[in-house]
Amino acid sequence: MNVLVCVKRVAMVGARIVLTPDAREVDVRQLGFTISPHEECAVEEAVRIVERRGGVVTVLTLGPPEAAEQLRDAASIGATQLVHLVSDAREWSPVATAEAIVEAIRHLEKQSGPYDLILFGNEAADTGDYQVGVRVAHALARPCVNGIKNLEISDESVRARREFRGGDELYDLTLPCVVAVKEGINLPRYPSLPGRMRAKKMAIEEVPVEWREGALHLERLRVPVEPRERAEILGNGADAIPALIELLEQWGILA
Amino acid sequence: MSNVAGVLCFVEYDDDGVADASLRALTFARSLAESSGSSLAAAVIGSISSSVLASLSLFGVNDVYQVASNGLDVYAPVGWARALGELIESSGAGALVAAGSDRGNEVMANVGASKGLPMVANCLSASWLDGSSIRLSRQRWAGSLIEDAVLEGVPALLSVASDGVLASPVQTPVATAVHEWQLQANETDASVRVVEWIGRGGGVALADARVVVGGGRGVGSEEGFAALDELAGLLGAAVGVSRAVTSAGWRPHAQQVGQTGTRISAELYLACGISGATQHLAGCRSAKHVVTINTDADAPFLSRADYAIVGDLSVIVPALVSAIQARKSS
Numbered sequence: 001m002n003v004l005v006c007v008k009r010v011a012m013v014g015a016r017i018v019l020t021p022d023a024r025e026v027d028v029r030q031l032g033f034t035i036s037p038h039e040e041c042a043v044e045e046a047v048r049i050v051e052r053r054g055g056v057v058t059v060l061t062l063g064p065p066e067a068a069e070q071l072r073d074a075a076s077i078g079a080t081q082l083v084h085l086v087s088d089a090r091e092w093s094p095v096a097t098a099e100a101i102v103e104a105i106r107h108l109e110k111q112s113g114p115y116d117l118i119l120f121g122n123e124a125a126d127t128g129d130y131q132v133g134v135r136v137a138h139a140l141a142r143p144c145v146n147g148i149k150n151l152e153i154s155d156e157s158v159r160a161r162r163e164f165r166g167g168d169e170l171y172d173l174t175l176p177c178v179v180a181v182k183e184g185i186n187l188p189r190y191p192s193l194p195g196r197m198r199a200k201k202m203a204i205e206e207v208p209v210e211w212r213e214g215a216l217h218l219e220r221l222r223v224p225v226e227p228r229e230r231a232e233i234l235g236n237g238a239d240a241i242p243a244l245i246e247l248l249e250q251w252g253i254l255a
Numbered sequence: 256m257s258n259v260a261g262v263l264c265f266v267e268y269d270d271d272g273v274a275d276a277s278l279r280a281l282t283f284a285r286s287l288a289e290s291s292g293s294s295l296a297a298a299v300i301g302s303i304s305s306s307v308l309a310s311l312s313l314f315g316v317n318d319v320y321q322v323a324s325n326g327l328d329v330y331a332p333v334g335w336a337r338a339l340g341e342l343i344e345s346s347g348a349g350a351l352v353a354a355g356s357d358r359g360n361e362v363m364a365n366v367g368a369s370k371g372l373p374m375v376a377n378c379l380s381a382s383w384l385d386g387s388s389i390r391l392s393r394q395r396w397a398g399s400l401i402e403d404a405v406l407e408g409v410p411a412l413l414s415v416a417s418d419g420v421l422a423s424p425v426q427t428p429v430a431t432a433v434h435e436w437q438l439q440a441n442e443t444d445a446s447v448r449v450v451e452w453i454g455r456g457g458g459v460a461l462a463d464a465r466v467v468v469g470g471g472r473g474v475g476s477e478e479g480f481a482a483l484d485e486l487a488g489l490l491g492a493a494v495g496v497s498r499a500v501t502s503a504g505w506r507p508h509a510q511q512v513g514q515t516g517t518r519i520s521a522e523l524y525l526a527c528g529i530s531g532a533t534q535h536l537a538g539c540r541s542a543k544h545v546v547t548i549n550t551d552a553d554a555p556f557l558s559r560a561d562y563a564i565v566g567d568l569s570v571i572v573p574a575l576v577s578a579i580q581a582r583k584s585s
């Protein structure tokens with residue numbers, strides 16, 4: 001089985017988001033980078049499928065040169081083909097991202113055969129656009145489902161589960177298809193030391209891509225005003241328990 | 256701005272009536288329509304019950320399209336998107352709005368993909384600037400950051416943040432005209448659809464729990480959760496955890512609170528040994544009262560909680576359990 005996974009490099013914002021002075025970007029100077037937990041799980045799922053059924057896991061990212069780091073992270077847990085659509089640091093619209101990914105997939109499929117399954121994260125951690133996977137699927141005329149937390153693969157189809165109103169709904173899709181997954185579909189492994197070493201040396205196929213303007217024009221970013229400012233300290237250690245119990249009574253939680 | 260077309264809102268419902276998230280979407284859509292003095296329409300796939308119709312008039316819907324189709328009464332994102340795409344055209348709507356739910360976002364992405372239109376997810380507010388552009392605010396980072404932007408082009412496709420807009424009805428219910436709409440479903444429309452739904456019994460569902468007892472890395476181990484489980488039992492609460500806990504394999508992901516976990520809306524969130532990263536806080540923004548227990552008085556959670564106890568949870572939680580038990584038996 002040939003599986004392609006699309007991942008996005010995002011800043012690991014911590015307890016507080018700091019913006020650049022022009023309020024158009026997150027100030028990332030103090031921050032590390034990662035991929036979303038959804039996408040980490042997508043990589044893990046692809047690796048498990050290929051471990052069971054044979055095949056190749058290819059991981060693709062569109063991002064600045066530094067995004068090679070995220071490809072190598074994916075390689076350290078088992079991806080063996082790495083594709084980097086190299087852009088400048090500008091932010092891409094989801095429409096343009098999907099277009100560039102589709103062009104790359106068409107090119108890659110000519111080179112090394114069709115992908116049976118293309119995996120996405122349910123949404124990118126930073127922009128949360130909820131759509132790149134669906135757009136790619138439409139352009140390739142393949143069926144697609146989002147928000148998947150369990151995937152069973154057979155020779156010709158996949159059965160996908162998604163949570164809905166306190167239960168699970170099931171979808172059957174014929175291969176080739178596109179699936180966007182959520183964290184919880186699996187528990188990703190930690191990279192092994194040999195895995196890391198291998199990833200370091202792995203070749204990356206680089207394809208330059210031109211940034212395109214989107215339809216949504218950013219004016220500014222802002223950190224929302226939070227309703228809570230500073231907690232009232234009820235006390236230290238177990239001495240605070242009577243005060244807490246009083247609150248629980250007041251809120252009707254303890255009768 | 257009388258030349259601006261109306262707003263169409265895709266409405267989700269269940270046996271109890273219109274889904275809460277769709278009531279919020281309707282409120283958002285109405286405010287967009289009002290910004291240009293245009294009308295509000297709704298699209299319902301399947302048959303409209305009297306309780307759904309009552310909610311629609313309560314939320315100011317002038318026209319509702321009842322979409323009937325051969326075989327698409329179960330959820331089928333491609334087919335539902337095609338129905339909405341055709342409705343935009345025939346009703347001449349200038350914007351299509353949906354709840355930022357799994358289905359809402361998925362249907363909107365499909366409308367966007369099939370019609371070659373941009374789609375903006377998780378909006379908080381929007382108003383027409385002129386007949387072809389909208390000024391809007393939307394969530395990024397699951398609401399930890401807000402983007403103010405202008406969207407060019409019609410029809411606009413917008414989904415509404417599930418935790419950022421309050422549902423508010425109109426002062427006097429309007430008369431809602433019901434229009435039948437038929438979709439001739441083809442093979443592609445039904446290629447992806449729900450084939451089965453399986454209920455999951457037992458336990459208090461985290462998303463709906465009235466009280467959530469939270470545990471983070473500070474709980475220390477899988478065994479450390481015994482005291483939290485006991486406390487949750489006494490309070491009729493669900494247990495919620497941080498990603499540090501699910502990554503360590505101490506607890507299943509179904510219990511994770513946050514950006515990539517569950518969003519809770521409890522009366523009380525008692526968060527123990529959780530530092531308060533933005534991605535965790537994104538999951539408890541709708542909690543009414545937040546109390547946190549942490550050894551570190553400078554942990555970020557203390558600036559996002561109502562009350563805090565500074566100290567070791569492995570002492571405080573068992574002591575709280577004993578105090579509640581003593582109170583119950585006295």
Ligand SMILES: Cc1cc2nc3c(=O)[nH]c(=O)nc-3n(C[C@H](O)[C@H](O)[C@H](O)COP(=O)(O)OP(=O)(O)OC[C@H]3O[C@@H](n4cnc5c(N)ncnc54)[C@H](O)[C@@H]3O)c2cc1C
Nearest residue numbers: 125471472473497498499513514515516528530534550568
């Ligand atoms: C894209 C993305 C999405 C994410 N999504 C989520 C998500 O959905 N949910 C989520 O939770 N995280 C999420 N994270 C991870 C998040 O950034 C944090 O890493 C995580 O929430 C930390 O968990 P924690 O607070 O339990 O651990 P830590 O940050 O390590 O905090 C542990 C806290 O426990 C306190 N403590 C230690 N011992 C004790 C004791 N004995 N008694 C009392 N207090 C004690 C410490 O002072 C500290 O404040 C996401 C991250 C990214 C990048």
Ligand SMILES: Nc1ncnc2c1ncn2[C@@H]1O[C@H](COP(=O)(O)O)[C@@H](O)[C@H]1O
Nearest residue numbers: 006007062120121123124129130131132
């Ligand atoms: N720049 C990118 N490079 C590769 N994949 C991406 C990129 N942006 C988004 N994706 C993929 O598309 C999914 C949905 O993203 P979005 O629609 O932007 O929320 C993400 O979880 C990724 O799997």
